[in-house]
Amino acid sequence: xxxKHDYQALITLLLSLVVAFATVNLFVLLPxxxxxxxxxxxxxxxxxxxxxxxxxxxxxxxxGxxTxxGxxxAxGxxxxxGxxxxxxxxxxxxxxxxxxxxxxxxxxxxxxxxxxxxxxxxxDIVVFTIEVxxxxxxxxxxxxxxxxxxxxxxxxxxxVPRGSFSFDAGSRVWTLTLGTLEPNERLTFTxxxxxxxxxxxxxxxxxxxxxxxxxGVTQSNTTTTLLVPGNLPGTGRx
Amino acid sequence: MTHxxxxxxxxxxxxxxxxxxxxxxxxxxxxxxxVPSLRLRDVPVILLxxxxxxxxxxxxxxxxxxxxxxxxxxxxxxxxxVLAGHVTLEGNQPGPFYGLGSLRPGDSVFLHSQDGLVWHxxxxxxxxxxxxxxxxxxxRDGRLLLLLTCASWDEPSQTYSRRLVVEAELVAQDKRLGxxxxxxxxxxxxxxx
Numbered sequence: 149x150x151x152k153h154d155y156q157a158l159i160t161l162l163l164s165l166v167v168a169f170a171t172v173n174l175f176v177l178l179p180x181x182x183x184x185x186x187x188x189x190x191x192x193x194x195x196x197x198x199x200x201x202x203x204x205x206x207x208x209x210x211x212g213x214x215t216x217x218g219x220x221x222a223x224g225x226x227x228x229x230g231x232x233x234x235x236x237x238x239x240x241x242x243x244x245x246x247x248x249x250x251x252x253x254x255x256x257x258x259x260x261x262x263x264x265x266x267x268x269x270x271x272d273i274v275v276f277t278i279e280v281x282x283x284x285x286x287x288x289x290x291x292x293x294x295x296x297x298x299x300x301x302x303x304x305x306x307x308v309p310r311g312s313f314s315f316d317a318g319s320r321v322w323t324l325t326l327g328t329l330e331p332n333e334r335l336t337f338t339x340x341x342x343x344x345x346x347x348x349x350x351x352x353x354x355x356x357x358x359x360x361x362x363x364g365v366t367q368s369n370t371t372t373t374l375l376v377p378g379n380l381p382g383t384g385r386x
Numbered sequence: 387m388t389h390x391x392x393x394x395x396x397x398x399x400x401x402x403x404x405x406x407x408x409x410x411x412x413x414x415x416x417x418x419x420x421v422p423s424l425r426l427r428d429v430p431v432i433l434l435x436x437x438x439x440x441x442x443x444x445x446x447x448x449x450x451x452x453x454x455x456x457x458x459x460x461x462x463x464x465x466x467x468v469l470a471g472h473v474t475l476e477g478n479q480p481g482p483f484y485g486l487g488s489l490r491p492g493d494s495v496f497l498h499s500q501d502g503l504v505w506h507x508x509x510x511x512x513x514x515x516x517x518x519x520x521x522x523x524x525x526r527d528g529r530l531l532l533l534l535t536c537a538s539w540d541e542p543s544q545t546y547s548r549r550l551v552v553e554a555e556l557v558a559q560d561k562r563l564g565x566x567x568x569x570x571x572x573x574x575x576x577x578x579x
Contacts, residue, residue, distance in 0.1 A: 267521045350436045350456045374456055376524065377436060379517045381443040381454070383472045383483065384536035384546040 255283045256366055257329065259293070259359040263371035268343045268353065269378055274301060276339045276371065278357050282329040288361040291326040293337075295357040300375070301341035308337040329361065349375040415460050416497035416505070419451055419469065423493045424485045431497070434470060441470070448475050451482055451533075458528055461497065461505045461556050466530035468523045473535040473546070483535035486552055487512065495531060495554045503561055507531045507554035514538070514548040522551075529556040 258281040297320045311326040353373040359366040419429045434452030451471035458467040472481025495507040531554045536546035
């Protein structure tokens with residue numbers, strides 16, 4: 149073996165060492181893949197381990213007589229394209245609490261009205277029974293009930309389970325202020341009046357109540373009381 | 387295509403419902419009354435209006451019965467029909483309802499419409515009322531017919547102190563063409579009783 153051959157072998161060895169050193173440094177110095185940015189409320193799914201990680205298998209051997217011009221760039225070394233296997237699986241962060249979503253109003257509140265007399269005559273006492281229902285799982289606010297009484301009846305009294313009421317003699321409007329109607333709450337109250345002398349058959353006493361809430365206005369059914377004569381017809385002559 | 391079929395079916399159903407409604411005489415007021423057991427035949431039925439707060443009985447003639455305004459207007463209406471007739475006339479002559487008290491359960495009563503429809507009622511019972519028991523004749527049952535007249539002559543006051551009511555129930559109706567066909571049973575009413 150000649151001296152020239154010795155030098156070539158030495159240079160080849162050095163080059164191999166340099167290339168190997170550079171390859172190792174590439175693996176060590178490459179930053180680990182940053183965690184993907186996830187939207188709030190999502191948890192990270194662990195990345196499956198790559199099934200094949202191409203390992204640097206060959207260092208290209210220099211052909212011919214290389215001129216030692218410095219450390220060659222390790223361009224021929226295939227970069228690992230797969231995600232390296234995670235060495236440590238971080239515990240997934242606890243899911244953030246869901247933002248408070250307001251429950252929608254599913255149904256209109258209900259107001260139903262009844263009257264105790266289908267027929268009436270002057271002097272009769274009529275009792276209007278009003279029922280309001282909140283069928284929703286959320287409360288309703290600014291709740292009030294109003295009832296414009298017929299001029300054919302005179303207001304006497306009212307009975308309510310809660311809230312405050314008033315009767316305006318000028319407008320003949322009776323008003324109940326409830327404030328809040330709780331979820332699924334059902335309230336029943338009564339208004340009592342007397343049929344006055346203006347009530348003459350065959351007229352009818354009509355009455356409708358109105359429920360007002362922050363969600364809007366709901367009208368009740370209309371009750372009808374027929375005014376009838378005081379006596380059956382006389383059908384005998386002598 | 388399906389939509390068109392549905393439209394046609396809906397139209398046919400509506401027509402059928404109209405026919406059924408007309409078949410039971412809804413909206414057709416009675417104009418004549420017949421009570422065979424009282425030998426009453428085709429007695430005119432007039433409307434007895436409410437004037438100044440009372441039924442205007444002065445309109446009721448010797449040969450008529452009056453349908454009280456605000457009671458039922460036709461068979462199967464919301465309310466029972468109430469017909470009032472004189473028991474006696476001037477000179478103590480018998481009125482059309484003179485023998486009303488002799489009716490017994492099962493006796494037949496017929497109402498006739500202007501267009502030839504006949505409703506067949508059967509007497510169920512009779513009872514008397516005070517003159518001021520007006521609400522008692524407002525019965526929420528359109529199959530009922532109440533025949534009303536005066537009863538219990540009170541000599542000192544020279545008035546009738548009671549009102550006799552004969553209650554009959556609708557059992558059949560018939561579109562009588564020439565008066566030869568027999569009444570047929572009514573279809574079951576959809577009205578709540």
